[in-house]
Amino acid sequence: MHRKAETTAGAGARGPATHDLVISRARVFDGHQALTGLYDVAVDGAEITSLSAEPLRGRQQVDAAGGWVVPGxxxxxxxxxxxxxxxxxxxxxxxxxxxxxxxxxxxxxxxxxxxxxxxxxxxxxxxxxxxxxxxxxxxxxxxxxxxxxxxxxxxxxxxxxxxxxxxxxxxxxxxxxxxxxxxxxxxxxxxxxxxxxxxxxxxxxxxxxxxxxxxxxxxxxxxxxxxxxxxxxxxxxxxxxxxxxxxxxxxxxxxxxxxxxxxxxxxxxxxxxxxxxxxxxxxxxxxxxxxxxxxxxxxxxxxxxxxxxxxxxxxxxxxxxxxxxxxxxxxxxxxxxxxxxxxxxxxxxxxxxxxxxxxxxxxxxCARPDLGTVAPGKRADLLLLNADPTADIGSLRDLRMVILNGELAVDKR
Structure with missing residues (x-):
């Protein structure tokens, strides 16, 4: 099941003009279900600050090219x-x-x-x-x-x-x-x-x-x-x-x-x-x-x-x-x-x-509501995958990048 994210393009405008990190043009599984369409995921410090259908700017920019962002x-x-x-x-x-x-x-x-x-x-x-x-x-x-x-x-x-x-x-x-x-x-x-x-x-x-x-x-x-x-x-x-x-x-x-x-x-x-x-x-x-x-x-x-x-x-x-x-x-x-x-x-x-x-x-x-979800205000623990894990759980093995607390922890690009 797919749905649109509740956070829309306007949410990005409320944050800083340039974010620390933006993963652009990604498909997203938000921790509960897959979202419809492509999104930019913005990170500032250790926190997700925006999930936007419109492009965002980041000092560090990662082009997901239609890959999948999921919570760590x-x-x-x-x-x-x-x-x-x-x-x-x-x-x-x-x-x-x-x-x-x-x-x-x-x-x-x-x-x-x-x-x-x-x-x-x-x-x-x-x-x-x-x-x-x-x-x-x-x-x-x-x-x-x-x-x-x-x-x-x-x-x-x-x-x-x-x-x-x-x-x-x-x-x-x-x-x-x-x-x-x-x-x-x-x-x-x-x-x-x-x-x-x-x-x-x-x-x-x-x-x-x-x-x-x-x-x-x-x-x-x-x-x-x-x-x-x-x-x-x-x-x-x-x-x-x-x-x-x-x-x-x-x-x-x-x-x-x-x-x-x-x-x-x-x-x-x-x-x-x-x-x-x-x-x-x-x-x-x-x-x-x-x-x-x-x-x-x-x-x-x-x-x-x-x-x-x-x-x-x-x-x-x-x-x-x-x-x-x-x-x-x-x-x-x-x-x-x-x-x-x-x-x-x-x-x-x-x-x-x-x-x-x-x-x-x-x-x-684990009583950690700050984890496990791709949404503004949540901890920036994120995976970038090459393929759709909601279609094939084996796609978790096709890993491109791991972000922990907003920092790049593993880069397999």
């Missing part, structure tokens, strides 16, 4: 520090010195201008965020939850980090009481994290028996887990909301998803992956509560029901955000995000729906 992509679910390589202080230092800068750059090279870390070591990821914000480290805008919060002996503390107490203490926050989870959420809020992530369960189906077993090819016998008790789940969400933070919850089953929503969660990380989504009242609950569903097909596509469940919630009108669950050691940062977009289309979403999930939908999930 947002990946709302990544794990940046390598969970396999970072096992002690020396290996963390080596990762930060030798691997971290290049891997940050990969996101920009693929058009991802904002990433949200959902379970990295708190001190380390917040230091990385500060270095990027200060301009001493090149990378996309970094949002972070700090450690993921789980129950005692929950996932991933007892699974991914079960054999490494040093990493377990830094990547995860294990809590055993309402007081402990409230204190940890408030501690993270004091550190100025961007959101809170709670883990309700492991990435596996639970038969309903007395033991909750996490099964993974790496652990063929299974690992006995404790789920995050419901009173702790509610207390964690409540404490996050007291501090004005969005709280998302790692779920994989319908029962856990329902618990999270009824506890007040703002979003589901993974959603329902390990079983078919048969409870239509759960979808109604997502709609009633305005919950965001992050499908993470890049990691969960092996589950036979993951695509069908995404198709069901998308067709019902549930809010969707793109998040790949990408982590070091598998695939390639940035490229994994584009693969996630392609998998979402393969699951039955339209390219335009997926673009919205990766831009305006993701900005809502």
């Amino acid at each position: 992509l947002i990946d709302t679910h990544i794990h940046f520090y390598d969970v396999r390589a970072v096992t002690d202080p020396d290996s963390m230092r080596a990762f930060e010195e030798n691997e971290l800068p290049g891997r940050l750059g990969l996101f920009l090279d693929h058009g991802i201008t904002t990433i949200k870390s959902v379970g990295d070591p708190t001190d380390a990821i917040l230091d990385t965020r500060a270095r990027i914000a200060a301009g001493t480290l090149r990378g996309p805008r970094l949002l972070a939850t700090g450690c993921g919060i789980t129950g005692r002996d929950g996932h991933p503390a007892a699974t991914v980090f079960g054999g490494n107490p040093w990493a377990r203490e830094r990547f995860t926050g294990e809590v055993g009481s309402v007081r402990e989870i409230r204190d940890l959420v408030h501690h993270l809020a004091d550190r100025e994290v961007d959101a809170i992530k709670l883990l309700s369960e492991g990435a596996c189906a639970h038969s309903g028996g007395p033991t909750y077993l996490w099964r993974n090819p790496v652990f063929p016998d299974g690992v006995a887990l404790e789920r995050l008790p419901l009173d702790l789940l509610r207390a964690g969400v409540e404490a996050g909301h007291e501090r004005g933070l969005r709280v998302t919850v790692h779920t994989t089953q319908q029962a856990a998803a329902r618990e999270a929503i009824e506890a007040g969660a703002d979003g589901l990380e993974h959603g329902v992956t390990v079983e078919p989504l048969t409870d239509h009242s759960l979808i109604d609950l997502m709609l009633d509560h305005g919950v965001t569903y992050t499908p993470t097909l890049w990691i969960d596509d092996a589950h036979p029901d993951a695509r069908g469940n995404l198709r069901k919630v998308a067709e019902a009108g549930v809010r969707i955000a793109l998040g790949s669950d990408t982590f070091s050691g598998r695939g390639l940062f940035g490229a994994n995000t584009l693969e996630e977009a392609e998998l979402m289309v393969a699951a039955g979403m339209t390219p335009a729906q997926v673009l919205a999930a990766a831009t305006s939908g993701a900005s809502r999930q």
Whole structure:
């Protein structure tokens, strides 16, 4: 669906006569839908200041020649520090010195201008965020939850980090009481994290028996887990909301998803992956509560029901955000995000729906209304593509230029 932009030629005249940057004669996907016709997009400083059907002047002028301008992509679910390589202080230092800068750059090279870390070591990821914000480290805008919060002996503390107490203490926050989870959420809020992530369960189906077993090819016998008790789940969400933070919850089953929503969660990380989504009242609950569903097909596509469940919630009108669950050691940062977009289309979403999930939908999930939209007053995170991504999501790979905070970050012309 195409529409005319509400901002017309006259809007350009209200701004400066000459803008810092103008991308001229571009087709535009504004974060919600494609606009009809060609537009000039003007940037001053770090902000979009005009979207005009009439020509604008810029001190720096880029001729789009009918190419497509879209908002910079947002990946709302990544794990940046390598969970396999970072096992002690020396290996963390080596990762930060030798691997971290290049891997940050990969996101920009693929058009991802904002990433949200959902379970990295708190001190380390917040230091990385500060270095990027200060301009001493090149990378996309970094949002972070700090450690993921789980129950005692929950996932991933007892699974991914079960054999490494040093990493377990830094990547995860294990809590055993309402007081402990409230204190940890408030501690993270004091550190100025961007959101809170709670883990309700492991990435596996639970038969309903007395033991909750996490099964993974790496652990063929299974690992006995404790789920995050419901009173702790509610207390964690409540404490996050007291501090004005969005709280998302790692779920994989319908029962856990329902618990999270009824506890007040703002979003589901993974959603329902390990079983078919048969409870239509759960979808109604997502709609009633305005919950965001992050499908993470890049990691969960092996589950036979993951695509069908995404198709069901998308067709019902549930809010969707793109998040790949990408982590070091598998695939390639940035490229994994584009693969996630392609998998979402393969699951039955339209390219335009997926673009919205990766831009305006993701900005809502991140509580960053300044991002994810091509409109005056929004942050100038922009991609210039050679082909129409609303016709073929693969056009995201045909990238000409990346602009981050109004500055040219990648030029592939």
